[in-house]
Amino acid sequence: MSLTVDITIIGAGVVGLAVAAQVADGRREVYILEKNDSFGQETSSRNSQLIHSGVFYPEGSLKAKTCVEGNASLYSLCQRHGIGCQRRGKLVVAVDNSEAEQLETLLQSGRENNVEGLRLLTPKEVEEMEPNVKAVAALFVPSAGVIDVYGLMGYFLAKARENGARIGYRSKVVAIDKLGSQYQVTVEDASGYVPFSTRVIVNCAGLNCDQVAELAGIDIVRAGYKLYYCKGEYFRVMGSKNKLVKRLIYPMPRPRGAGLGIHVTLDLEGKMLLGPSSQYVDEIDYSVDSQHKQLFYDSVVKYLPCIQLDDLEPEMAGIRPTLQGPEAGLTDFVIRDESDKGLPGFVNLIGIESPGLTSAPAIGRYVASMVDEALGDARGKSQG
Ligand SMILES: Cc1cc2nc3c(=O)[nH]c(=O)nc-3n(C[C@H](O)[C@H](O)[C@H](O)COP(=O)(O)OP(=O)(O)OC[C@H]3O[C@@H](n4cnc5c(N)ncnc54)[C@H](O)[C@@H]3O)c2cc1C
Known part of the structure; x- marks a missing residue:
């Protein structure tokens, strides 16, 4: 040197x-x-490999601004330099009427952040787009995707x-x-x-x-600046059910603690992965606890009813370096x-x-x- x-x-x-x-x-x-x-x-x-859109972050935050700008940059970089990526789109699903009302707020927040193409979907439109997903309404976010990190x-x-x-x-x-x-x-x-x-x-x-x-x-x-570590585990959907959806499927975001709630992500082969969960930890340990299978099943079966407990197998984990305590907002x-x-x-x-x-x-x-x-x-x- x-x-x-x-x-x-x-x-x-x-x-x-x-x-x-x-x-x-x-x-x-x-x-x-x-x-x-x-x-x-x-x-x-050790993450979901997703290109996020920026709907979940408060207007004016660095997360919102850099995410929306980064989203456009990544698609352009991938196209120009042959990096694998797929613009799959995402549905944020409401499973009851109170969640459906919250979708309006999410739509508004996404528009304030300049996320393009957002649209509320009726149950019929959800069914047409994703026949295996059950929801009373959904927010369609076309700019979400998957990338080869x-x-x-x-x-x-x-x-x-x-x-x-x-x-x-x-x-x-x-x-x-x-x-x-x-x-x-x-x-x-x-x-x-x-x-x-x-x-x-x-x-x-x-x-x-x-x-x-x-x-x-x-x-x-x-x-x-003192970090919290928040572990996120993933479970894979095995066998013939691992291609039940074409888009990323998210539940309504949780109001407290790091993470958006266990959702359905896809890899570049289109195979489904459930996660990440949120568990505050003191140590860096990437093992996945197979006993958490029930939690994953319970989280997802509400909007993906054809999933069964036995379809799930532990996959991997990552750890969020977060400033957000367990009871704190974003x-x-x-x-x-x-x-x-x-x-x-x-x-x-x-x-x-x-x-x-x-x-x-x-x-x-x-x-x-x-x-x-x-x-x-x-x-x-x-x-x-
Ligand atoms: C479960 C999970 C899912 C996620 N999903 C997504 C997603 O789908 N989309 C998205 O946009 N974001 C996602 N994220 C966030 C994203 O993965 C991170 O924000 C991003 O990877 C952080 O990159 P980084 O370079 O800051 O950190 P890292 O990748 O952790 O790199 C930091 C590097 O610093 C090195 N280092 C540390 N200390 C030292 C030292 N003293 N000397 C030398 N080197 C050192 C480490 O070895 C490490 O290689 C997710 C995160 C998690 C945990």
Whole structure:
């Protein structure tokens, strides 16, 4: 490693790689540091792989803005660069009249967020679109889809590398010290502890982002950065029933706690997966408890009556790095340069849970403008 680099990105998940693709320009020295053997081994490969639309987030929130912008960017990136994706569309289903009334609010919220093509459906229209789904009404969200996340991460990494970025695997950031106008970063790798200097740091450390912020001397409790871990398990629908629907099927969102409620997602082969559930945990443990099968069945059978308990098998789990406590309403992403904490050029990304995958290209652009400012460099760049 050279003595001083311009930009150090901590974490090679989809968000860190999207930032790298955006800030690398062939002239800046950009390092991406990843503690694992390869990119995308944590939350970015343990999710539903969905391109969200932005109906569920409050107007003006970073989640809403980056999700809607990211949705359009992802379809365009996928088309131009041959990354697998399918615009499947989604139904948010109401199973009784009180839920049907809430669909109006959801429609309104989606329109405020500029989500295009939203439409309320009658039971007959639901039946025509999805004969196996039972609902008294539904909101149709045409812009939701499924994406090949590895393909997307591979694209971001290749673009960053083409523009001179370097990636270090098995390189865990263990210390950050402010030295004058720069930062000294210490990395633990196979050779021991390696210090180097950087002008800008972007903390994209996912489940460890609060710990990385703490390394820089931030009081994470006072700043409101202490993460909760909220586990989401998935069950697969086995056998001939795994293609019962063509679209993503969501229940009405839950008012409290992280996660939208167990829904029906599809993989790129069109096979159904149920999840993710929401369970606050203290440890990172990706095992799936087979005893949770009943919970999945009970959640989905209301709107997918032909499912039976025996159709379900445990699949996988992911963990949300969330700022939202179990009883709290929705919290937003925190993305900020920490100048007001005496750390100019230290950009924190905290609580990048769903829709972080969808938002990644927009987050990349948003962070790039902060990085430009920190480096005193206002060159405009566009992702492509
Ligand atoms: C169950 C579940 C379902 C989801 N479904 C969707 C969905 O369908 N659509 C959607 O838009 N979003 C979804 N999300 C959210 C999305 O997956 C995340 O927002 C996104 O993957 C976050 O990416 P990231 O790069 O911030 O984090 P990560 O992918 O976790 O990457 C962070 C990286 O930082 C590295 N790191 C950590 N500490 C250090 C250190 N000290 N030094 C070096 N490296 C370090 C880690 O090893 C890791 O590779 C879901 C999330 C979950 C949990």
